[in-house]
Amino acid sequence: MHQLFEPSVNDMKITKESLESQAVRYLRTHILEGHIKLGEKLVESALAKQLELSRSTVRMALNSLVNEGLVIQKPYSGWQVVEINQQDLWELYHLRVALESEAAAMAAKWASCDDKALLADFFQEYQLLCLQHSGDTRRISEMDWQLHQMIIEMCGSERMQSQYKQILYPLQAYIALTHQDYDLSDSASSHQALVQAICAGDAETAAQQARANITPMTRSAD
Template identity: 30%
Template structure:
């Protein structure tokens, strides 16, 4: 019998650099259009240039950054087309996931877990408080992914997770102008109730309304005459 305590394998430096840069981009700590260099990114994050170089190349494949000759990299802009494409897909997939989730007997058992995630969302989004802001964003994503997973279709849940990652940056930009977190928390609670009661059509409609309202918020914020960021 071995008495060695189990230990987690160390996370590769490139993976850690990728996670840090992706989080900074998605939360707009690195704003759309901001220029990045390997040297400054390595110094800021405390990594060597090699893992930063590999991480930026990966983010380039994901479309979050773009190479600029003799300047390094630039954080990709958020375009109106991006917003419509991402939210159009969310409107196709998430209401159907909610409808299927309501037919899943596990939805009742998981209602308490969904409520705990919603409680974090209800605390609100305060951009001046980094931990609270990140907690809200993580909980909101986790809530939507949890609903998608209850659909019983793992591929559907993964696709929704990817779309939520893409829409995180858009949501942050929208919330800076209008705090809709109270409304979102109310929508979450209504959705939890519909799921627990097995009301598929009601769950689908509630999800459709929530995703649609978030898109409207983002578009209003980024197309306002006095918007502080170009899209």
């Protein structure tokens, strides 16, 4: 049986996180890490028993994952993890380019000095990780995603953050499913111009660098 509330040593701290939020985090993590497969059916009653939660709590958690683009609810057949084909990937790529480039420009223009300082500090940690632990591809990948999410948050638009989750999470799930490995040896330095442009308030360059940092996905022929 999966343990829903068993934290790692580094996560041992008092929290007021609701049962619903914990269930969302648990299910999201298991989807993104590939333990729950794309297209897999999710049975509300079985999840409630497995996680020792009420069905209403599980239902609310699944609804939250619908809003994040990771789960769909099919009429008369219940819940299912989203499936992603090449056409979906092509669309997600272009949506990501549009959102991230605009968010980078907005962050360069409007983010506070404190937010830009936090971004610079985070980027230094990112660089240090790549330099000292270049083989820790999982952590490097996590910091890569975190950097992009931080820029989205810095733009100050809650609507954009909400839309971005619907792109980001399905992409992460797809990568976990296909076991696609990207060369992360130059991960931090490839973002340096983007971070510098945002911190300098150069919106045009920030947008250009955001577009350049996203791996292109080709559209299927059919």
